[in-house]
Amino acid sequence: MKDKQDQRQLDRRSFLNSMGVCVCGTSLYGLPPFSAYTLNEAMAAAQEGGEKAIPTFCGMCGPSSGCGIYAFVKNGRFIRVAGMKECPTNQGAVCAKGQAAPQWVYSPQRLKTPLRRSGAKGEGKFQEITWNEAISIIADKLKAQKKQYGPESLAMLSPARRSYSDYMQRFLIVHGSPNYGHSGICAMQRAFAFSYTLGGQPMCDYQGSDVIVVWGKQPFFSGPAQSGAKNYLAAKKRGAKIIAIKPSIEPDSGMADIWVPLRPGTDAALALSMLNVIIKENLIDASFVEKYCYGYDKLQEHIQKHTPEWGEKVTGVPARQIQEVARIYATARGAGIDLGNGVEHAPSANDAIRAVAIMMAVTGNLNRAGGGGNRLGGGMGPGGGSGTKSVNLKERYTQEMVNKLVAPEFPKVFQPFMEGTSSAYYSILDSVLTEKPYPVRMVIAPGTQPTVSTRGTKRVIEALKKLDFYVVVDVTRTADMNYADIVLPTETVYESDHPFESMGGSIMARSKVIEPLGPYKSIFEFFLDLGVAMGYGEDFWQGSMTACMNDLLSPLNLTIDDVRKYPLGKSLQPSGGAPGGAPGGPGPGADSGGRGNFESIFQAKSGRLDGAPYLPQGKVAIYNTTFEKEGYKPLPEWREPPESVTGTPDVAMKYPLTLSDYHTSKCYTASWQRNVPYLREVQTYPMLHIHPDTAAARGIKNDDWVIVESPHGWMKVKAELYPGIRPDTVMMLHGWWQGCTELGLEDFPIGDGGANVNNLYSVDPDKAFDPLITAMSSQTLVEVRKA
Amino acid sequence: MIDEQLGFVYIKENCLQCHGCEVACKSWRNVELAVKYRRVKNIWIGAYPNVKCQSVSISCMHCAEPACVDACPQNAIHKRPEDGIVVVDSEKCIGCKACGQACPFGVPQYGKDGKMQKCDMCVGERTSGMVDPPCIMTCPTQALALSKMDVARKQDAEKSMKTLVDAA
Numbered sequence: 001m002k003d004k005q006d007q008r009q010l011d012r013r014s015f016l017n018s019m020g021v022c023v024c025g026t027s028l029y030g031l032p033p034f035s036a037y038t039l040n041e042a043m044a045a046a047q048e049g050g051e052k053a054i055p056t057f058c059g060m061c062g063p064s065s066g067c068g069i070y071a072f073v074k075n076g077r078f079i080r081v082a083g084m085k086e087c088p089t090n091q092g093a094v095c096a097k098g099q100a101a102p103q104w105v106y107s108p109q110r111l112k113t114p115l116r117r118s119g120a121k122g123e124g125k126f127q128e129i130t131w132n133e134a135i136s137i138i139a140d141k142l143k144a145q146k147k148q149y150g151p152e153s154l155a156m157l158s159p160a161r162r163s164y165s166d167y168m169q170r171f172l173i174v175h176g177s178p179n180y181g182h183s184g185i186c187a188m189q190r191a192f193a194f195s196y197t198l199g200g201q202p203m204c205d206y207q208g209s210d211v212i213v214v215w216g217k218q219p220f221f222s223g224p225a226q227s228g229a230k231n232y233l234a235a236k237k238r239g240a241k242i243i244a245i246k247p248s249i250e251p252d253s254g255m256a257d258i259w260v261p262l263r264p265g266t267d268a269a270l271a272l273s274m275l276n277v278i279i280k281e282n283l284i285d286a287s288f289v290e291k292y293c294y295g296y297d298k299l300q301e302h303i304q305k306h307t308p309e310w311g312e313k314v315t316g317v318p319a320r321q322i323q324e325v326a327r328i329y330a331t332a333r334g335a336g337i338d339l340g341n342g343v344e345h346a347p348s349a350n351d352a353i354r355a356v357a358i359m360m361a362v363t364g365n366l367n368r369a370g371g372g373g374n375r376l377g378g379g380m381g382p383g384g385g386s387g388t389k390s391v392n393l394k395e396r397y398t399q400e401m402v403n404k405l406v407a408p409e410f411p412k413v414f415q416p417f418m419e420g421t422s423s424a425y426y427s428i429l430d431s432v433l434t435e436k437p438y439p440v441r442m443v444i445a446p447g448t449q450p451t452v453s454t455r456g457t458k459r460v461i462e463a464l465k466k467l468d469f470y471v472v473v474d475v476t477r478t479a480d481m482n483y484a485d486i487v488l489p490t491e492t493v494y495e496s497d498h499p500f501e502s503m504g505g506s507i508m509a510r511s512k513v514i515e516p517l518g519p520y521k522s523i524f525e526f527f528l529d530l531g532v533a534m535g536y537g538e539d540f541w542q543g544s545m546t547a548c549m550n551d552l553l554s555p556l557n558l559t560i561d562d563v564r565k566y567p568l569g570k571s572l573q574p575s576g577g578a579p580g581g582a583p584g585g586p587g588p589g590a591d592s593g594g595r596g597n598f599e600s601i602f603q604a605k606s607g608r609l610d611g612a613p614y615l616p617q618g619k620v621a622i623y624n625t626t627f628e629k630e631g632y633k634p635l636p637e638w639r640e641p642p643e644s645v646t647g648t649p650d651v652a653m654k655y656p657l658t659l660s661d662y663h664t665s666k667c668y669t670a671s672w673q674r675n676v677p678y679l680r681e682v683q684t685y686p687m688l689h690i691h692p693d694t695a696a697a698r699g700i701k702n703d704d705w706v707i708v709e710s711p712h713g714w715m716k717v718k719a720e721l722y723p724g725i726r727p728d729t730v731m732m733l734h735g736w737w738q739g740c741t742e743l744g745l746e747d748f749p750i751g752d753g754g755a756n757v758n759n760l761y762s763v764d765p766d767k768a769f770d771p772l773i774t775a776m777s778s779q780t781l782v783e784v785r786k787a
Numbered sequence: 788m789i790d791e792q793l794g795f796v797y798i799k800e801n802c803l804q805c806h807g808c809e810v811a812c813k814s815w816r817n818v819e820l821a822v823k824y825r826r827v828k829n830i831w832i833g834a835y836p837n838v839k840c841q842s843v844s845i846s847c848m849h850c851a852e853p854a855c856v857d858a859c860p861q862n863a864i865h866k867r868p869e870d871g872i873v874v875v876d877s878e879k880c881i882g883c884k885a886c887g888q889a890c891p892f893g894v895p896q897y898g899k900d901g902k903m904q905k906c907d908m909c910v911g912e913r914t915s916g917m918v919d920p921p922c923i924m925t926c927p928t929q930a931l932a933l934s935k936m937d938v939a940r941k942q943d944a945e946k947s948m949k950t951l952v953d954a955a
Binding site for chain 1: 799800801802803804805806807809810811813814815823827829831833834835836838839840841842846921924925926927928
């Protein structure tokens with residue numbers, strides 16, 4: 001084994017020597033080159049320390065992180081991580097999470113073996129079984145349920161896009177269920193509203209804009225080693241004016257030129273009142289509006305009521321600041337908006353995103369001649385984009401499957417959308433309780449924890465208790481595994497050699513850093529194995545990941561063994577299929593020189609079964625006839641969260657502060673990784689950000705434990721006196737439950753009295769969801785007192 | 788005083804407050820829990836709604852005239868003449884924490900063995916391919932660098948870091 005490894009290293013080195021290794025020594029975005037390891041340097045360093053350096057990519061966050069690393073191994077133990085200088089994604093940088101990876105891999109909280117529940121639900125009694133036993137128990141149950149209740153009785157939960165999302169979709173499609181459970185609060189909500197307004201997704205041009213509006217976005221902590229943060233700093237350095245719109249200051253907004261501190265969840269109201277200013281003061285690109293927009297006259301009429309004074313009342317942002325930012329945005333030579341995930345957490349999310357899209361269009365900031373503004377034509381979304389075969393089997397969707405959706409994330413007529421068919425994550429679980437339109441019978445939760453990841457914890461727990469069969473698949477123990485019938489422990493990515501990753505026009509194999517530490521398989525193999533056990537072997541490469549990867553690579557005439565010969569990735573010739581646009585850069589189809597090809601962009605076809613175009617008039621849908629036809633509002637409107645100071649003033653008498661939560665942190669990925677000591681030392685406790693004046697009025701000092709109570713539940717967390725937050729608002733990071741063994745920190749309760757913010761929100765089906773795109777409210781009213 | 792010595796350069800405008808440097812230091816040096824050779828802090832400026840924030844990443848400054856060296860009753864700390872790196876001899880250290888009292892930056896750390904430990908610029912840890920310590924190598928935005936500096940520049944760096952640390 002060792003000889004083989006040495007041989008491989010030798011091969012790599014001689015390969016590199018022969019190719020002269022292309023190393024990015026030049027800087028992107030005007031920053032100087034910096035030091036990290038190249039392959040040769042990593043190999044040399046490893047050799048000196050009696051170690052091995054294995055080129056692969058990080059796996060601590062994201063759907064496909066793509067940060068290249070050298071994983072160092074000594075005596076068979078994964079000991080540390082260095083950044084891969086040659087990797088275009090991170091150029092040698094590694095964030096805190098990436099650096100702490102070995103502690104995650106060796107955590108005492110790793111699941112040890114597959115488990116089968118032997119006690120009552122929630123009791124936590126399990127018996128150890130083998131992987132194969134677990135798979136066949138699930139398959140037997142699934143076959144019986146399929147026969148008795150139909151294939152739609154199976155749902156899988158996928159709160160955000162993950163590297164294995166397409167495998168989930170594939171399994172569901174082959175099985176016949178449309179119930180892919182997407183959160184309703186991540187990326188697809190923007191994709192939907194943007195596509196049905198602009199025909200595509202507008203990327204903020206950080207390089208060319210004079211003004212950049214960073215709205216509901218955390219550009220630093222989401223992949224700090226990647227391009228978002230660098231784009232932001234470079235724009236700042238070249239003198240672009242940065243406007244930050246969010247309720248509290250974080251390091252990014254802390255260096256913005258203007259901070260617009262709006263109340264959580266009021267983005268739609270802010271966008272509408274900015275539009276009011278822009279339209280009233282005629283700060284529009286009249287020829288673009290004339291030629292490419294549908295329904296501007298109706299908007300002119302509609303927007304009159306959304307005055308800056310009205311906006312101030314709802315958002316808490318002074319009317320003069322609303323006017324100021326609207327004018328700056330609309331009159332700049334090029335103004336780009338980077339609209340983040342923060343706007344997807346409110347019952348008015350769809351209209352917030354539409355109003356922002358309309359703002360981009362009417363001010364002439366789409367594909368602006370000479371650059372700047374937002375570039376249309378690219379798009380995120382699934383599909384490797386590198387010319388490999390898609391894992392998803394979208395072509396097999398039928399109307400019958402769409403009709404069976406238990407809780408459509410988007411109305412059935414709009415399905416399948418970009419990722420495929422989908423039901424709303426929370427509402428799938430709710431169907432177990434309401435049995436409307438039917439109860440889901442089996443839920444598979446790979447890498448997600450519904451009791452801490454979605455709202456309405458109390459109902460979620462009831463649903464998990466009542467659910468026929470619950471399967472948890474994860475790396476470490478999870479918040480709700482005690483309700484699971486079967487628990488399957490998976491490999492970390494560092495214990496796995498698949499799949500491959502495509503990034504920046506190249507394709508790179510994953511290398512195994514260490515052998516699995518237990519009887520683990522990968523999350524990908526879980527879907528393959530279950531597929532085979534269900535009799536779907538033909539669609540699941542008969543259980544072989546190698547066959548799978550070779551099949552996916554076949555359009556490129558490559559095999560995975562071919563790709564493995566290139567430790568730093570095999571670069572691909574540009575093919576007919578356009579690769580995905582680089583984040584922050586113009587997408588394909590956008591013409592950076594001129595205004596480009598609106599005629600073709602505005603004809604883009606949606607993924608729904610009837611293939612209807614996103615924009616029936618072939619123009620920006622200011623007045624949306626598609627929505628109108630289905631019974632939704634054709635023009636963007638303001639819609640209050642379930643509780644708010646303006647919407648429910650009576651509730652605000654008892655609970656005067658607005659609560660919301662952060663979904664991105666510097667140390668953790670969602671509800672994961674609180675068990676990693678080096679990360680937990682940085683963010684040890686759940687901290688409630690509270691303005692010093694607000695705290696003082698309640699006798700609360702920094703670091704005090706406090707009780708935060710809403711009409712729906714309460715939590716006990718610590719106060720962090722935080723000057724950079726609206727005094728009428730408190731915020732904290734979501735996802736707290738897990739303890740850290742090494743630091744002697746115990747778990748927090750999942751329910752009331754713990755640190756789980758989800759207990760505090762409303763899940764009222766009539767008030768807490770966006771009526772069209774099911775975005776869930778992360779806003780409520782609370783009072784805070786010393787514990 | 789040593790005329791040319793190594794010093795950390797911290798460019799606050801580049802810092803994302805991602806803590807990559809802090810965790811890289813711990814991971815690469817296998818630093819025990821509760822001990823930090825490098826720490827990242829937030830600094831508030833102004834009052835609502837005119838608030839800004841800044842970051843600071845601080846480790847041992849390897850001062851031109853290190854207060855810890857003078858404070859140590861055991862002569863366990865010394866400034867290396869060849870490069871100005873301040874190192875502690877744990878054989879001599881008795882864990883009296885006088886250095887901790889003396890240091891204006893709050894740098895000295897005391898682990899399970901009670902002895903002082905701190906950043907030594909990874910001297911002796913750096914392999915041939917490793918130009919800079921891991922804290923610098925891992926930074927996505929080049930907020931940290933090592934530089935040779937004369938005494939005047941070193942003292943300037945100390946002064947501006949002191950301002951940041953006091954504000955944090």
